[in-house]
Amino acid sequence: MHHDSFFYLALVYLTAAVIAVPIAKRLGLGSVLGYLMAGMLIGPHLLGLIGEEGQDVMHFAEFGVVMMLFVIGLELEPSLLWRMRSAILGLGGLQVAGTAIIIGGLAFLAGLSWQASAALGMILSLSSTAIVLQTLNEKGLMKTTSGQSSFAVLLFQDIAVIPMLAIFPLLAIQTAGTDSASSQTWVGSLPAWLQTVVVLGAVGLIIIGGRFIIRPAFRFIAQTRLLELFTAAALLLVIAIAVLMTTVGLSPALGTFLAGVVLANSEYRHELISDIEPFKGLLLGLFFISVGASINFTLIVENPGTILILVLGLMVVKGLVLFVLGKVYKIGTDQNLIFSFSLSQVGEFAFVLFSFALQNGIFDAELTGKMVAVVALSMAMTPLIMTFNEKVLLPRFGTEKTNDREADEIQEDNPVIIAGFDRFGNTVGRLLKANGIGTTVLDNDSDRVDTLRKLGLKVYYGDATRHELLHAAGAGKAKLIIIAYEESEKNENLVHLVKKHFPHLQILVRTSDRTESYRLIEQGVDHVYRETLDTALRMGVDAMRMLGIRGFHAQRAANMFRKHDEKVLKNLSAVRKDKKVYFSMAKSAIAELEELIQADMTDTDLERDAGWDSDSLREEVLARFQPLPKPDEPKATS
Amino acid sequence: MPRILILFAHPRLEKSRINIQLIKDITTIPGVTFRDLYEEYPDFDVDIKAEQQLLLEHDVIVFHHPFYWYSAPPLIKQWIDLVLAHGWAYGSAGRMLEGKFWLQIITSGGPESSYQATGGARFTIREYLIPFEQTARLCKMTFLPPLAIQGTHRMTSEELGIHSRRYQKLISGLSDGSIRPEDLTPFSYTKDYFESVEGK
Numbered sequence: 001m002h003h004d005s006f007f008y009l010a011l012v013y014l015t016a017a018v019i020a021v022p023i024a025k026r027l028g029l030g031s032v033l034g035y036l037m038a039g040m041l042i043g044p045h046l047l048g049l050i051g052e053e054g055q056d057v058m059h060f061a062e063f064g065v066v067m068m069l070f071v072i073g074l075e076l077e078p079s080l081l082w083r084m085r086s087a088i089l090g091l092g093g094l095q096v097a098g099t100a101i102i103i104g105g106l107a108f109l110a111g112l113s114w115q116a117s118a119a120l121g122m123i124l125s126l127s128s129t130a131i132v133l134q135t136l137n138e139k140g141l142m143k144t145t146s147g148q149s150s151f152a153v154l155l156f157q158d159i160a161v162i163p164m165l166a167i168f169p170l171l172a173i174q175t176a177g178t179d180s181a182s183s184q185t186w187v188g189s190l191p192a193w194l195q196t197v198v199v200l201g202a203v204g205l206i207i208i209g210g211r212f213i214i215r216p217a218f219r220f221i222a223q224t225r226l227l228e229l230f231t232a233a234a235l236l237l238v239i240a241i242a243v244l245m246t247t248v249g250l251s252p253a254l255g256t257f258l259a260g261v262v263l264a265n266s267e268y269r270h271e272l273i274s275d276i277e278p279f280k281g282l283l284l285g286l287f288f289i290s291v292g293a294s295i296n297f298t299l300i301v302e303n304p305g306t307i308l309i310l311v312l313g314l315m316v317v318k319g320l321v322l323f324v325l326g327k328v329y330k331i332g333t334d335q336n337l338i339f340s341f342s343l344s345q346v347g348e349f350a351f352v353l354f355s356f357a358l359q360n361g362i363f364d365a366e367l368t369g370k371m372v373a374v375v376a377l378s379m380a381m382t383p384l385i386m387t388f389n390e391k392v393l394l395p396r397f398g399t400e401k402t403n404d405r406e407a408d409e410i411q412e413d414n415p416v417i418i419a420g421f422d423r424f425g426n427t428v429g430r431l432l433k434a435n436g437i438g439t440t441v442l443d444n445d446s447d448r449v450d451t452l453r454k455l456g457l458k459v460y461y462g463d464a465t466r467h468e469l470l471h472a473a474g475a476g477k478a479k480l481i482i483i484a485y486e487e488s489e490k491n492e493n494l495v496h497l498v499k500k501h502f503p504h505l506q507i508l509v510r511t512s513d514r515t516e517s518y519r520l521i522e523q524g525v526d527h528v529y530r531e532t533l534d535t536a537l538r539m540g541v542d543a544m545r546m547l548g549i550r551g552f553h554a555q556r557a558a559n560m561f562r563k564h565d566e567k568v569l570k571n572l573s574a575v576r577k578d579k580k581v582y583f584s585m586a587k588s589a590i591a592e593l594e595e596l597i598q599a600d601m602t603d604t605d606l607e608r609d610a611g612w613d614s615d616s617l618r619e620e621v622l623a624r625f626q627p628l629p630k631p632d633e634p635k636a637t638s
Numbered sequence: 639m640p641r642i643l644i645l646f647a648h649p650r651l652e653k654s655r656i657n658i659q660l661i662k663d664i665t666t667i668p669g670v671t672f673r674d675l676y677e678e679y680p681d682f683d684v685d686i687k688a689e690q691q692l693l694l695e696h697d698v699i700v701f702h703h704p705f706y707w708y709s710a711p712p713l714i715k716q717w718i719d720l721v722l723a724h725g726w727a728y729g730s731a732g733r734m735l736e737g738k739f740w741l742q743i744i745t746s747g748g749p750e751s752s753y754q755a756t757g758g759a760r761f762t763i764r765e766y767l768i769p770f771e772q773t774a775r776l777c778k779m780t781f782l783p784p785l786a787i788q789g790t791h792r793m794t795s796e797e798l799g800i801h802s803r804r805y806q807k808l809i810s811g812l813s814d815g816s817i818r819p820e821d822l823t824p825f826s827y828t829k830d831y832f833e834s835v836e837g838k
Contacts, residue, residue, distance in 0.1 A: 556683065559681060559683045560683070563683075612719060612720075616724050616725050616729070617724045617729065620724070620725075620729055620730060
């Protein structure tokens with residue numbers, strides 16, 4: 001098969017991904033690093049399975065970034081933006097400004113022109129949304145302080161790209177007009193001020209179009225009730241914006257991000273996200289592979305010292321700026337370490353911006369080549385240094401060990417250990433504390449731990465899935481453990497650990513849904529609590545009461561429903577185990593619902609309050625005095 | 639050998655010195671099923687089928703509860719309302735409890751002297767228990783004389799010991815057959831039976 005054929009390339013890329021990613025995940029390195037390594041392996045400098053066409057694939061795969069920004073835009077509700085405004089503007093703004101000034105200054109000192117220094121500073125101040133969000137998500141850190149702060153900074157950076165792209169033509173060195181690359185688009189032939197106007201005009205078009213054209217169009221398409229047509233329309237939208245943006249010489253990613261934000265409040269938000277998501281994931285993987293493949297090893301081998309110093313210097317500068325800002329914004333030490341390390345690379349936008357800057361004649365080809373290698377290396381190092389931080393730094397410098405109070409406080413032996421103290425665990429904990437029951441609380445969000453300690457609660461930082469920590473928390477003497485993490489994986493690991501090392505402990509586990517509950521029941525946990533069940537039932541009770549059903553009856557109906565549901569849960573769990581059938585999540589959810597509804601209809605248990613129901617008594621009394629009319633007899637008018 | 643079911647109901651057992659002592663040794667008597675209703679049904683959601691099944695498996699049904707407002711705590715009433723269903727426990731088709739025995743063990747703060755026509759309570763325990771007696775009768779059961787442990791507010795440990803031993807003797811006696819229900823029926827109160835036996 002010819003090396004350039006689509007199928008050959010697909011074969012190479014997919015094989016590399018399917019082999020490398022699971023291995024990287026198994027080694028605890030995360031999928032991003034897996035894709036990057038796969039790319040390096042098949043790239044022109046190692047195995048050479050793909051050659052220069054890697055560049056073309058990269059252009060194609062940049063589309064993954066475009067889609068990711070569309071999805072990020074969709075997920076950004078204006079209310080969320082408003083809530084995070086101080087973090088986004090303060091933390092994000094200071095990060096971009098601080099990093100850009102320091103790196104730009106260093107570049108100027110190194111002898112670059114002021115225009116090139118400014119552009120370089122701005123480009124390198126950005127971090128990789130794709131890598132950071134993917135990595136934080138995989139590690140379950142998105143909800144923590146570090147995750148939220150990282151998200152805020154990334155968001156500001158994504159937005160900051162818009163003015164950067166608008167500024168770059170103004171930075172163009174006068175000779176730019178002769179550069180062939182910039183005249184490829186018609187915008188390139190316009191004078192600098194007009195280019196800026198066009199850029200702003202295109203942005204405006206997307207905002208207005210999104211509001212007044214795209215929504216009615218989607219409504220029209222949705223009325224056809226053809227699912228695949230909606231997917232097609234979603235893809236068309238993203239591609240159309242990308243083409244528009246490229247025509248006017250702007251980053252397609254920005255355009256789709258904006259369109260996403262505009263559509264975030266529309267009724268089609270969730271449908272758009274779920275339609276685009278699979279394409280996004282696949283293309284992002286491809287993008288990481290091509291980043292790996294584009295690392296020019298010849299360039300690195302020729303100047304190993306320079307490249308290495310640049311990569312390390314860059315990451316140290318970025319990391320330091322982040323760490324100082326984290327201190328200013330009072331992020332706890334180990335959350336701050338995660339925050340600083342995770343954002344210390346340069347983002348995928350750099351590739352886009354470098355080519356834009358090259359077109360504008362701000363950089364020359366040699367500098368661009370070197371910087372692309374530096375950026376790619378910094379991205380490749382991110383998962384590594386985050387793992388390093390997690391395995392080496394945090395255990396040493398995290399809140400856990402630096403805090404002297406812990407050692408003596410954790411001596412106490414309480415009957416209850418609570419692992420996970422977010423909104424769920426803390427309600428349980430408060431109830432027990434209010435009733436004078438001693439609890440030892442463990443949580444893995446150090447900022448939350450610090451806050452709660454300030455309030456006088458005895459909360460300990462640490463990962464409860466570590467045997468030594470559980471032991472120190474008094475698991476050997478406690479009576480029960482309440483496992484209330486949000487992440488099901490963590491809960492399951494902890495159950496496994498407790499069953500193995502502390503079999504005397506009674507286990508109570510929070511779960512988010514049925515599937516999770518099944519897995520826990522299969523692990524032999526008797527006390528499983530679905531976090532939304534009781535609240536949903538209380539809501540149902542209130543709804544029934546608003547419809548005029550008496551409170552006591554509604555309350556008892558809900559009690560009965562819950563007991564019934566829990567019984568069914570256990571039964572279905574057993575059935576599931578016997579059959580050993582794997583249903584896809586959606587399928588099993590539907591099947592369960594059907595089974596539940598059918599069981600509700602046939603189960604006579606649901607008619608139970610006969611003791612307060614005098615129907616049968618009335619029948620008996622009436623039967624004693626007069627025969628009941630037969631159903632087919634015409635009733636006498638009364 | 640008659641099988642005995644004790645339905646114990648106390649909403650605040652942890653505060654009741656008397657009842658903690660009374661039930662301490664009862665639970666270990668062989669052939670006796672002890673059921674702590676407030677522990678079993680904190681939400682008052684009585685499992686009717688389970689309770690009816692238990693009734694079928696036993697011959698003497700003991701209701702052990704404090705005397706609140708001249709009656710039983712609300713969960714006992716809840717239990718009676720729901721478990722003693724029409725067509726099952728009573729009514730023309732309800733004969734499932736026929737021939738079984740109903741026995742109440744009662745603790746009251748006020749002394750025996752108060753529960754008389756001339757006392758503060760004006761009526762006797764037997765009079766106050768008439769609704770229960772009639773319930774048992776409607777279910778075709780035999781109502782045995784109640785064991786009333788009275789004056790608990792001022793009860794000394796020695797006195798409590800006597801009552802506790804009588805309670806044990808009553809349950810184990812009924813269980814092993816050394817006390818037959820017919821031995822009790824001539825008396826108004828089980829206490830009188832013990833005094834007649836112990837007096838000999």
